[in-house]
Amino acid sequence: MISTLLICLFFITGISGLVFSDNIIKKVIALNLVNSAIVILFIYSGSLSGILAPIILKGNENIVDPVPQALMLTAIVVGICITALALSLVYRLYYIYGTLDIREIEKRIGDK
Amino acid sequence: MKKTDILDVVARKLSPFILLFGLYLVTYGHLSPGGGFQGGVALASGIILLLLSRGSSPVKEIFPLSAVNITEASGFLFFLLTGSAGLVIGGGYLSGFLPVGRGGEIPGAGMILLLNTIIGFEVGAGITLICYYLFQGEE
Amino acid sequence: MRRIFYILVIALFSVFLLYSVVSVNPGGEALQGKDFLLEKGAEETGAANLVTSIYLGYRVFDTLGETIVLMTSVAGVVFLMGKRK
Numbered sequence: 116m117i118s119t120l121l122i123c124l125f126f127i128t129g130i131s132g133l134v135f136s137d138n139i140i141k142k143v144i145a146l147n148l149v150n151s152a153i154v155i156l157f158i159y160s161g162s163l164s165g166i167l168a169p170i171i172l173k174g175n176e177n178i179v180d181p182v183p184q185a186l187m188l189t190a191i192v193v194g195i196c197i198t199a200l201a202l203s204l205v206y207r208l209y210y211i212y213g214t215l216d217i218r219e220i221e222k223r224i225g226d227k
Numbered sequence: 228m229k230k231t232d233i234l235d236v237v238a239r240k241l242s243p244f245i246l247l248f249g250l251y252l253v254t255y256g257h258l259s260p261g262g263g264f265q266g267g268v269a270l271a272s273g274i275i276l277l278l279l280s281r282g283s284s285p286v287k288e289i290f291p292l293s294a295v296n297i298t299e300a301s302g303f304l305f306f307l308l309t310g311s312a313g314l315v316i317g318g319g320y321l322s323g324f325l326p327v328g329r330g331g332e333i334p335g336a337g338m339i340l341l342l343n344t345i346i347g348f349e350v351g352a353g354i355t356l357i358c359y360y361l362f363q364g365e366e
Numbered sequence: 367m368r369r370i371f372y373i374l375v376i377a378l379f380s381v382f383l384l385y386s387v388v389s390v391n392p393g394g395e396a397l398q399g400k401d402f403l404l405e406k407g408a409e410e411t412g413a414a415n416l417v418t419s420i421y422l423g424y425r426v427f428d429t430l431g432e433t434i435v436l437m438t439s440v441a442g443v444v445f446l447m448g449k450r451k
Contacts, residue, residue, distance in 0.1 A: 185420035196439035257413035327412035
């Protein structure tokens with residue numbers, strides 16, 4: 116129970132960083148925090164169903180459930196792709212507007 | 228930023244072993260912890276270590292940008308061709324057509340070894356390409 | 367004013383998140399899938415590593431889509447970061 120609450124705290128940290136910070140790079144870092152919280156939650160709840168790694172050698176009976184690990188493999192790769200694309204979008208915004216503040220960028224987009 | 232001798236020597240001596248470990252993760256992905264995605268990222272990290280310590284122009288002589296591009300695109304082409312071969316030989320798209328062993332031998336893995344190798348090279352080339360473009364304003 | 371509104375939204379979100387996570391029981395009875403994979407997974411796909419036998423055997427179309435996502439992201443990075451003529 117305490118582990119699940121800590122993972123929830125991790126997730127809420129990511130969401131509040133996404134909402135409160137004005138810097139775009141900090142928003143990308145907060146997006147990564149949310150992704151990591153989801154991955155940790157799935158791996159933790161899958162790890163409660165056994166002890167050993169899901170590799171069948173002789174005598175391995177008490178393995179963990181391999182389905183959440185396979186799902187989170189997809190989530191990690193998609194997270195890497197999203198981070199790379201978001202960082203290059205941040206680079207283009209900085210190249211055009213010369214600032215990383217999202218309020219400032221919104222104001223200048225509205226002025227045009 | 229000033230580069231010290233320690234960084235230079237450690238990066239140049241460590242990078243071939245990281246590439247070798249990435250190939251091990253790719254080819255033994257069905258027997259031990261590892262697989263295509265993990266091994267591909269390990270392959271890319273060996274190249275990125277060289278890129279961070281040596282600068283981008285010596286690395287682009289060993290791993291040229293056009294070769295990385297072609298590896299990325301043709302990896303996806305080979306993935307689609309493997310699926311179509313399953314369609315021609317029997318079953319449906321991406322169905323296994325190679326003989327399946329008992330699990331625990333390298334050649335007896337059906338098409339998992341083939342797909343693991345293709346995915347490993349494609350992911351390695353993709354991450355390397357992203358880092359080439361993200362690091363391009365360095366020098 | 368805007369900051370108070372943000373704090374309210376985060377608090378409401380956390381209450382619903384905590385309620386839904388606490389009320390669910392992790393590691394419940396859904397273990398038939400694991401037993402099936404333990405019994406049949408290695409001999410149907412030929413891989414001793416069950417995670418590999420899932421993402422390249424039973425769910426290979428998922429991997430195909432994942433590869434498409436990776437290639438699209440690389441194409442986007444190359445388009446956004448390339449040299450401007």
